[in-house]
Amino acid sequence: MISQTTTDKVIWTTSDIELLSQDEGKRYEIINGELFVTRSPHWNHQRTIDNICLELNIWSRSSNFGEARSTPGIVFSDTDNVEPDVVWISKEKLTALLDDSGHLTGAPELVIEVLSPGKLNERRDKEAKLKLYSCQGVQEYWIVSWQLKTVEVYRRENLQLKLFATLINQDELTSPLLPDFSCNITRFFI
DSSP: OOEEOTTOOEEOOHHHHHHHTTSTTEEEEEETTEEEEEEOOOHHHHHHHHHHHHHHHHHHHHHOSEEEEESOOEEEETTEEEOOSEEEEEHHHHHHHBOTTSOBOSOOSEEEEEOOSSHHHHHIIIIIHHHHHHHHTOSEEEEEETTTTEEEEEEEETTEEEEEEEEOTTOEEEETTEEEEEEEGGGGOO
């Protein structure tokens, strides 16, 4: 049941999403009790997700440190339930955070969002999700634009995710989370 506070703001919960999940072609996420609904993404958005997952999983198979997955469910709490585009999680954290329903119940080390067109989508990824992932302990957050072919890299600094770099053109992406991982960002967009 949808709950309300004394200010009459509707607070959405995980059980509310379960009632809505029958609507194919839509994605439902809750951040701080606010419901975000998006439609199926653009073909190039999905291709970018697949390419990122491929690059991370090639490295993960050789390093044996963890794995990447596209669109996993993360249930941080009853009012914070999201479906990021890509996550990378270490084997140790995966064992500890995966519930019986196959959802993560805490922060993976790396979360990646690929921007969809529109101001509301951009606000969700660059503001609401950035705050959520920062509060939940995500170590690194990449915001990827397939339209601009850029990658914004946020890293944890003093208990917050802060913009570390914006990568463009032929820039190489590396991460202290992923020893010896290196990828030219153009590979995300081919």
